[in-house]
Amino acid sequence: MTFTLVRGFAASLLLATVSAMATGAQAQQTSTNQVAAKTDWSVFEDKDPRECWAVSTPKETVNTKDGRVVAVKRGEILFMTFFRPGAGVSGQVAFTGGYPFANGSTVNLNIGGTQFELFTEGEWAWPSSAADDTKIIAELKRGANAVLSARSGRGTQTKDSFSLSGYTAAVDEASKRCK
Numbered sequence: 423m424t425f426t427l428v429r430g431f432a433a434s435l436l437l438a439t440v441s442a443m444a445t446g447a448q449a450q451q452t453s454t455n456q457v458a459a460k461t462d463w464s465v466f467e468d469k470d471p472r473e474c475w476a477v478s479t480p481k482e483t484v485n486t487k488d489g490r491v492v493a494v495k496r497g498e499i500l501f502m503t504f505f506r507p508g509a510g511v512s513g514q515v516a517f518t519g520g521y522p523f524a525n526g527s528t529v530n531l532n533i534g535g536t537q538f539e540l541f542t543e544g545e546w547a548w549p550s551s552a553a554d555d556t557k558i559i560a561e562l563k564r565g566a567n568a569v570l571s572a573r574s575g576r577g578t579q580t581k582d583s584f585s586l587s588g589y590t591a592a593v594d595e596a597s598k599r600c601k
Contacts (some may be wrong), residue, residue: 425496455467455468456599458592458595462586462588462589463476464592465477465595465599473505474505475504476595478501478584478585478592479584480583481584483580483583485579486579492563493501494521494574494578495522496519497518500536501516502515502586503515503562504516513555513593514549514555515540515562516548517529517540517581518547518572519572521578521580523543523545523572523573523574524542524573525574527572529541529547529572533561533564533565538557538558542572556559562593563590563593565586567583568583570582
């Protein structure tokens with residue numbers, strides 16, 4: 423199942439991406455594996471194990487509790503599509519909200535009015551199947567923005583908005599590098 427393949431990958435991906443996604447020029451200087459920048463998306467590549475991914479940070483984040491906007495501390499918020507040929511992963515969508523999701527909850531992904539559900543474990547969320555990944559990637563390539571809505575283990579509702587400008591070029595670059 424797709425979900426299982428990601429879990430082993432998530433920790434190394436987060437560590438490699440966090441330093442590089444900090445802030446624009448500074449991030450490019452500190453990253454050792456960023457290979458391209460495509461508007462609002464960056465492309466990363468690792469050799470051992472072989473893996474490539476397109477990743478972005480949100481343009482806007484809104485946190486609410488009991489209907490009121492609240493300030494909360496969150497870790498890195500990343501939306502990505504990755505490729506890991508050695509594990510048979512070719513175009514898998516993943517999201518980390520920077521906090522542990524509520525147990526048994528799902529993340530709602532809205533791309534131009536088309537809704538998808540991502541399943542959660544800890545701080546990560548993924549589609550339930552490779553077929554869903556394919557559908558989501560097709561919508562992401564057509565869309566202008568994506569909004570991910572979720573609930574933290576502490577009951578905070580989060581809404582993270584991502585630009586899709588450069589998504590297609592970044593995903594195509596990551597795919598090409600990991601063929």
